[in-house]
Amino acid sequence: MSAAFSPHEHPGAHCNDCGPEEEHRLEVVDLHVHYGSICALEGVSFGATCCNAVALLGRNGAGKSTLLKALAGLAPHPAGSIRWRGEPLDRVHRRHEIAYLPQRSEVDWNFPVTVRGLVEMGRYPHVGFLNRFGADDVEAVDKAIESLQLADLQARQIRELSGGQQQRAFIARALAGGSHVILLDEPFAGLDIKAQALLAELIRELTDDNRLILASHHDLASTEDIFDEVLLLDRTLRAHGPAKEVMHGDELRTAFPSFASLRS
Amino acid sequence: MMELLEPFQSGPIRRGFLAAIMIGFANGYLSGFVVLRKSSLTLGPLSHSVLPGIAVAVAVAGLSAWTGFLGALLAALFVGLLATFISRTSRVDADTALGVLYTSAFAGGILLIKKLIDRGLLVSSDLEHWLFGGILGLSDQDLWIAFGVSLVVMITLCICQRPMLLTLFEPSVAASQGVPVRTMQYLLTTLVVMGLVTSLQAVGAILSVALLVAPAAIVSLFANSPRALFWGGAVLGATVAGLAVLVSYWADLSTGSTIVVLLGTVFLLAFLLSPRDGLIAKWFQRPHEHDE
Numbered sequence: 001m002s003a004a005f006s007p008h009e010h011p012g013a014h015c016n017d018c019g020p021e022e023e024h025r026l027e028v029v030d031l032h033v034h035y036g037s038i039c040a041l042e043g044v045s046f047g048a049t050c051c052n053a054v055a056l057l058g059r060n061g062a063g064k065s066t067l068l069k070a071l072a073g074l075a076p077h078p079a080g081s082i083r084w085r086g087e088p089l090d091r092v093h094r095r096h097e098i099a100y101l102p103q104r105s106e107v108d109w110n111f112p113v114t115v116r117g118l119v120e121m122g123r124y125p126h127v128g129f130l131n132r133f134g135a136d137d138v139e140a141v142d143k144a145i146e147s148l149q150l151a152d153l154q155a156r157q158i159r160e161l162s163g164g165q166q167q168r169a170f171i172a173r174a175l176a177g178g179s180h181v182i183l184l185d186e187p188f189a190g191l192d193i194k195a196q197a198l199l200a201e202l203i204r205e206l207t208d209d210n211r212l213i214l215a216s217h218h219d220l221a222s223t224e225d226i227f228d229e230v231l232l233l234d235r236t237l238r239a240h241g242p243a244k245e246v247m248h249g250d251e252l253r254t255a256f257p258s259f260a261s262l263r264s
Numbered sequence: 265m266m267e268l269l270e271p272f273q274s275g276p277i278r279r280g281f282l283a284a285i286m287i288g289f290a291n292g293y294l295s296g297f298v299v300l301r302k303s304s305l306t307l308g309p310l311s312h313s314v315l316p317g318i319a320v321a322v323a324v325a326g327l328s329a330w331t332g333f334l335g336a337l338l339a340a341l342f343v344g345l346l347a348t349f350i351s352r353t354s355r356v357d358a359d360t361a362l363g364v365l366y367t368s369a370f371a372g373g374i375l376l377i378k379k380l381i382d383r384g385l386l387v388s389s390d391l392e393h394w395l396f397g398g399i400l401g402l403s404d405q406d407l408w409i410a411f412g413v414s415l416v417v418m419i420t421l422c423i424c425q426r427p428m429l430l431t432l433f434e435p436s437v438a439a440s441q442g443v444p445v446r447t448m449q450y451l452l453t454t455l456v457v458m459g460l461v462t463s464l465q466a467v468g469a470i471l472s473v474a475l476l477v478a479p480a481a482i483v484s485l486f487a488n489s490p491r492a493l494f495w496g497g498a499v500l501g502a503t504v505a506g507l508a509v510l511v512s513y514w515a516d517l518s519t520g521s522t523i524v525v526l527l528g529t530v531f532l533l534a535f536l537l538s539p540r541d542g543l544i545a546k547w548f549q550r551p552h553e554h555d556e
Contacts, residue, residue, distance in 0.1 A: 073440030091442035100437060111300065111433050112487050121433070124426050125441060157488045 024050040024085060026071075026181060026212060031080035033066050040066040044080075044237045048229065050180065053203050053213040055223050055243065058233035058255065064216035065103070067233065068183045071214065072100035084181070095125040099174030103185045104166065109159040115169045116154040119144050122177035144176040148202070164195025171202065182206065184215035188222075200226045220259045223247060271513045280400040280519060283407055284505035287466045288523075290414030292479035292501020294459040296494035297421065297452055299480040300432045306344075306359070307473045309366035311460050313343035314469050315373025318394060322380060327390075329405040333413075336461045343369050344453060397468035397520025399509070410462045417455050421494075428452065429490055466505065467520035475501060478527035485538040504530060 026048045033041040041063040048054050056064040069075040071082060073094050082089040084097065099122075113121075122144070123137045133141075145154050148168040153161060158169060167187055174182050188196050203213050203226060217223060223230060223243060230246035232239040232255060239251035246252055252259075271277045298304055317339020321331040343365050350365075351358035377394075380386045393401065402410075421428065430438040431448040439445040456476065463472040483496035505523050512522040536543050 074436045095441040112493050114488050117489050
């Protein structure tokens with residue numbers, strides 16, 4: 001992973017010199033999301049800064065996916081405020097700085113697009129409707145493909161990839177677009193052990209490169225190794241803090257009693 | 265050699281050949297979008313809905329290339345939009361609403377056209393022409409309309425290709441990034457209906473869906489990029505439609521039906537023989553192995 005992928009505004013910046021904290025901070029205050037009469041998220045507030053990987057934990061229906069969708073602008077009528085670097089998160093921000101990777105089951109894998117074509121889609125917001133790809137666009141696409149080790153696979157149709165490769169192709173698209181925040185919905189689901197290790201390593205590299213990663217996760221045992229922080233959800237926010245603390249805290253024991261007893 | 269050129273000595277064949285290539289090209293291009301949108305099933309109903317529009321237009325303004333075209337276009341758009349409106353404002357879903365509306369429209373169209381024939385405003389061959397196509401009976405004006413419409417459709421799609429692709433691939437993600445997804449969807453429906461009405465000339469209301477689905481369906485078995493799907497569909501649509509005009513001349517067959525049967529045959533062949541997805545290739549392939 002080269003430092004060239006730091007978002008344009010801060011070339012070569014490292015997390016220690018991000019400047020004032022609020023500049024690279026995602027701030028969620030009192031977020032509510034309802035699907036019809038069903039309440040999916042209630043009064044969720046938290047903050048997260050770049051250079052961190054944040055795991056969203058919770059049982060099925062706890063609102064993990066909903067929270068990611070709300071951040072990506074995909075949840076219906078969210079109430080509350082979401083601010084990125086001190087400003088309300090609007091379409092312009094989302095287009096350039098936030099990348100959302102849906103669960104594998106939500107992607108149309110038969111869509112006739114190659115790995116390279118998919119990564120190029122990440123540049124569309126920069127290139128516009130009609131303009132040709134410039135040298136810097138091609139370079140961004142090349143670099144994203146290169147750094148995710150997809151060079152040999154770039155001519156393949158996306159269905160012809162393994163699960164881990166598909167994950168990497170979507171992450172490459174996010175990188176080509178210069179996204180600062182990457183939202184991953186169950187990225188480890190369905191990956192074999194080797195691909196899981198690769199993805200964990202990749203998440204580490206992305207955070208080292210100044211990005212903020214938020215990912216829903218279901219494997220409690222691996223959480224501490226992969227993530228810096230944990231958000232424990234059960235419609236409301238139950239706990240938020242460094243992974244080490246939350247994973248050994250009372251709230252986690254309440255939410256996942258069997259896991260806690262297994263460990264002690 | 266002279267035998268190959270023989271069909272072109274007849275004016276109607278020449279014009280039909282030209283029309284087939286043009287309509288095949290534009291609708292083949294459009295078919296890529298139809299296949300990516302997975303909306304081929306709603307097209308059949310829309311293509312049947314044109315009939316009452318043609319009848320009303322003829323009754324109001326008399327029979328001409330323009331009245332038929334506009335009547336057909338407006339009727340299909342009206343039925344499509346009404347189905348959408350009903351599904352948004354009631355418990356009936358869009359497919360159900362469309363199922364009721366298009367059959368009524370089609371039946372109403374038949375009744376109206378029969379009445380117009382009784383009154384001498386139309387002749388009975390006109391009905392067959394609209395139902396099964398009459399590509400060999402096209403006037404110059406018909407050709408110009410088909411050409412103009414095809415041009416508008418293709419230029420619009422070329423301009424909107426990127427937002428359209430984002431919309432088709434991940435509509436919700438595209439919307440969150442500010443792509444006008446709703447507008448793109450309505451625009452695509454309008455363009456598809458325009459294509460539908462031009463292919464009405466070639467293969468008739470009942471079969472016009474074929475030209476808007478089959479070309480890209482065939483190419484999708486080979487193509488890895490949207491661009492290949494669109495342009496491959498265009499070239500294939502034009503080739504097959506043009507060839508069908510000649511085949512129908514030599515074998516003395518109905519042209520519209522020949523176009524559709526030929527497209528279906530190529531599709532089945534492609535399904536069997538495609539190197540990647542073909543049935544035969546799959547027999548010889550070992551279970552797919554992923555290299556991580």
